[in-house]
Amino acid sequence: MPELPEVEITRLGFADRIAGARIQAARVGKPLRWPLGIEPAALVGQQVLGVRRRGKYLLVDLQEGLLLMHLGMSGSLRFAQDMGAPGGHDHFDLVTDRGTLRLNDPRRFGAAVFVDGERDPRAVKLLGSLGVEPLDEAAFRADVFHAALQRRQSPIKQVLLAGDVVVGVGNIYASEALFAAGIRPTLAAARISRPRATKLHAAVRATLARAVERGGSTLRNFSNIDGQNGHFQLEAKVYARAGLACTVCATPIRKILQGQRSTFYCPNCQK
DNA sequence: AAAAGCCCCTGGATGC
DNA sequence: TGCATCCAGGGGCTTT
Numbered sequence: 001m002p003e004l005p006e007v008e009i010t011r012l013g014f015a016d017r018i019a020g021a022r023i024q025a026a027r028v029g030k031p032l033r034w035p036l037g038i039e040p041a042a043l044v045g046q047q048v049l050g051v052r053r054r055g056k057y058l059l060v061d062l063q064e065g066l067l068l069m070h071l072g073m074s075g076s077l078r079f080a081q082d083m084g085a086p087g088g089h090d091h092f093d094l095v096t097d098r099g100t101l102r103l104n105d106p107r108r109f110g111a112a113v114f115v116d117g118e119r120d121p122r123a124v125k126l127l128g129s130l131g132v133e134p135l136d137e138a139a140f141r142a143d144v145f146h147a148a149l150q151r152r153q154s155p156i157k158q159v160l161l162a163g164d165v166v167v168g169v170g171n172i173y174a175s176e177a178l179f180a181a182g183i184r185p186t187l188a189a190a191r192i193s194r195p196r197a198t199k200l201h202a203a204v205r206a207t208l209a210r211a212v213e214r215g216g217s218t219l220r221n222f223s224n225i226d227g228q229n230g231h232f233q234l235e236a237k238v239y240a241r242a243g244l245a246c247t248v249c250a251t252p253i254r255k256i257l258q259g260q261r262s263t264f265y266c267p268n269c270q271k
Numbered sequence: 272a273a274a275a276g277c278c279c280c281t282g283g284a285t286g287c
Numbered sequence: 288t289g290c291a292t293c294c295a296g297g298g299g300c301t302t303t
Contacts, residue, residue, distance in 0.1 A: 003297090056297075071297090073295065262294085
């Protein structure tokens, strides 16, 4: 579900509201991808310092340690004062004096994991091999991006998705960014010229930034911290548009499978 | 090191 | 209506 824009929209929605809050209780529901790694009761009394994002992970900084949260394919977070009783898909609650942070995740590919810090082995394993942040201008450089692509033989779509070159680009935005750059998703990354890599670099940034502006995409489960849907899906040029006319040239959009994931592209606009 | 497959899990849409 | 099949914003882990 949630790619970088949706995770960032989620973060923006509650980071300021939860910063400074005191944890009063925590509860876990059915098992998520990984166990919390600490007794929920042991979090009580801790203060929440703030919320950062790394790729598609949220890092909730506590006085001692931090909480890594991931939304998986179907997760979403809510933050509210009067949260009410947890439903069948509410699998983690962090109750604070400012409100309750609740993770709802039907498929349970998401997670909430407590670690001592970013140097905790568990954190290193999850965050240590992530690529650069696409919206960080200092970190995401066109020339470095091109050089990284030169070392990869797999199709560019799968390199974008892998997250070890650049993070946060999921299945929707990979297709959208490649369309914006006019690059065929099946093209081997190493065969992309410097000018085209530069164009893709810009397209990745622009696509993600625009999606954040529009509140992310809502296909099925995603809603922001207050339960509202995103709107970027309405602007998708190729994703989930198989058979429909390309908005630029009217050629039917094609759908293919790459690494068990759907890819959408325009066979005329993307070479 | 890189690439390719396999899973984890639930629910909605589609087809017979 | 009932049931089987397919598909879905991810990504860690194992095997080549």
